[in-house]
Amino acid sequence: MLTQTNIRQDTVKLTHALALILVSGNTFASPSTVPAGIAWEQGDVSAAFAKAKAEKKPLFLYWGATWCPPCNQIKATVFNQQRFIDRTKQFIPVYVDGDSPSAQKLASQFKVRGYPSMILFKPDGTEITRLPGEVDAERYLSTLELGLSNARPVKETLSSALAGGKLSVDDWRLLADYSWESDQAQLIEESKLASTLKTLAQAVPATETYAATHLQLKAISIAAGDEQASTTPEELAILYKVLADKQLSRDNFDVIVNSASDIVSQQSKATSAERNKLTAAWSSALQKLALDPSLSANDRLSALTSQVALAKLDLAKDVKLAEPLLKEVRSRVSDADKSTSNGYERQSVISTAAYTLSEAGLLDESDTLLKAELKRSHAPYYFMLSLGANAKKRGNKDEALGWYEEAYKKSEGPATRVQWGSSYISALIDLAPQSDERIEQTAQSILKEVAVTPNAFYERSRRSLEKIVTKLSAWNKDKQHEASVSRVLTQLDGICSKLPATDPQRATCQGLLKPKA
Structure with a gap:
């Protein structure tokens, strides 16, 4: 599940409707970088916190990037909702562009890593909760309203719950819908997250079925990434119960869709009767979600993507998917492409659609969709990476490298360019390891930009x-590329030495000179 550019710092003058309309034929209006209708604070986050304190209002912090599909999905399904726009009058909304000069330093301060990250704070700056970015608009808005009305930090609620304290219905709901994936060990150590969520689920009152079920499913999902984690008959029973109930599956969409293949792989052995039974039940639930008109186009496509993943789970690498499923993939991708005119939503929908086609083995059709979107997207370089990945799957190294290079050249924003540059370097070393000069020149080009970029040694950058x-260290493990790597590291050392001794970035920079194997 889961690459980049920036959200410009302009004040939006056009109306929200105009920013999203279909302008002509198959050409779509590029969305404005900041959704209209909301008095977003931008630039000086400290001043925004001071304003929140002075006005005794909570503060809502959004951290994202222009290219990011989930960010664009939030803009298309949440930030444009009148209910959300009206709620912004109750708090100070802050919009942080991941490529702004202070964004990565702020990310380190607030312990946020992935785009989008959304945090609700009390007027005094105390964190209340982290909002989930992978849920539908209705649940997102409900969680936001709970956070605003409760104003009790989730950290306190968690401590009380683990100590056996009595929690309100809203408390349990906030714990269930907290963005545990973006917690960054703020509340619970990563190694203890699954077991703690399981403990919480068992403590939920019997009347609060949603909170208990969702916390249990989250625990199962997180444990699925741990090869040492054990499974229990009780967990399977919960899974089958949720999968058999359309409403329960809908309520727990984020786990049912995003963790399907991981959980099935952990809960059952390959080619076993249990694997077949669980896969059939899960595929049936996903099919209902893929056809659910109450879900967004991207969410319906995501359910289809998981169907493809489950169908491939025990399939030999050279065996094609069944034709009925391929036909459905083609049909649903085509429908989503034709029906999605919102510029923000297309960035998310086309990303999911192209990935689904690629995973289904329909690489040519994925390419056609992506190339058409290059002319429409406000961040086309994002889709160039996908074109490079498709070419790599085909074994066409030159074409793949061409797309990775083009994506890097066209990328915008300092943090984004470093990230895209790292993808290009990785592709070069993987696909053309003999190209010393090209690899060295690309690395030096990236570092040249880093040298003049403020806060270049924080978080994503x-x-x-x-x-x-x-990657360079691994490439040079046999000392065959010593001269090139040495020149790159010398350049990096020069950047480090120019940072003030009191700047924390200096130690970070110097630490890079001793890469781990």
């Missing part, structure tokens, strides 16, 4: 640089 240095 730091991780992108770590990826580059680690």
Whole structure:
């Protein structure tokens, strides 16, 4: 599940409707970078917190990027809702572009990693809750309203729950719908997250079935990523109960869709009778979600994507999917493409649609969809990475590298360019390891930009640089590329030495010079 550019810092003058209309034929209006209708604070986050304190209002912090599909989905399904727009009068809405000068430093401060991250704070700056970005608009808005009316930090609620305290219905609901995936160990250590959520689920009163079920499913989902985690008959029973009930599946959409293949893989052995039974039950639930008109186009496509993943689970690599499923994939992707005119939503829908086609083995059709979108998208370089991935799947190295290079060249925003650059470096080393000069020049080009970028060694940018240095180190493990790598590291050392001794970035930068194997 889961690459980039920036959300411009302009004040939106056009109306929201105009920003999203279909302008002519198959050409769609590019969406404005900041959704209209909301008095977003931008730039000085400290000033926004001061304003929240002075006005005794909560603060809502959004951190995202222009290219990011989930971010665009939130804009298309939540930020444009009148209910959300009306609610913004009750709090100070802050919009942080991931490519703004302070964004990555702020991300480190607030312990946010993925786009989008959304946090609700009390007027005094105390974090209330983190809002889930993978749920539908109705549940998102309900969670936001609970956070606004409750104003009790989830951290306190969690401590009380684990100590056996009595919680309100709203408390349990906020715990169930907290964005545990973006918690970054703020509340619970990652190694203890699954077991803690399971403990919470068992403590939920019998009357609060949604909270108990969702916490249990979250625990199962998180444990599915741990090879050492054990399974129980009780967990299977819960899964079958949810899968058999259309409303329960709908209520727990985020787990049922996003964790399907991971959970099935953990809960059953390949080719076993249990695997067949669980896969059939899960596929049936996904099919209902894929046809549910109350879900967004992207969510329906995501359900289809998971159907494809389950169908491939025990399939030999060279065996094609059944024709009826391929026909359905083609049909639903075509419908989504034709019916989606919202510029924000297309960034999400086309990303999911192209990925689904690719996963179904329909690479040519995926390419056709992506290439058409290059002319429409406000962040076409995002789709160029997908074209590169498709070419790589075909074994066409030159074409793949061409797309990765083009994506890097066309990418916008400092954090985005470092990330896209790291993807290009990785592709070069994987597909053309003999191209010393090309690899070295690309790495030097990235570092040249880093040298003049403020806060280049925080959060996403730091991780992108770590990826580059680690990849170069692995490439040079036999010392066959020593000269090229040495020149790149010398350049990085020069950047480090120019950072003030009191700047935390200096130690981070110097740490990159000693990459882990």
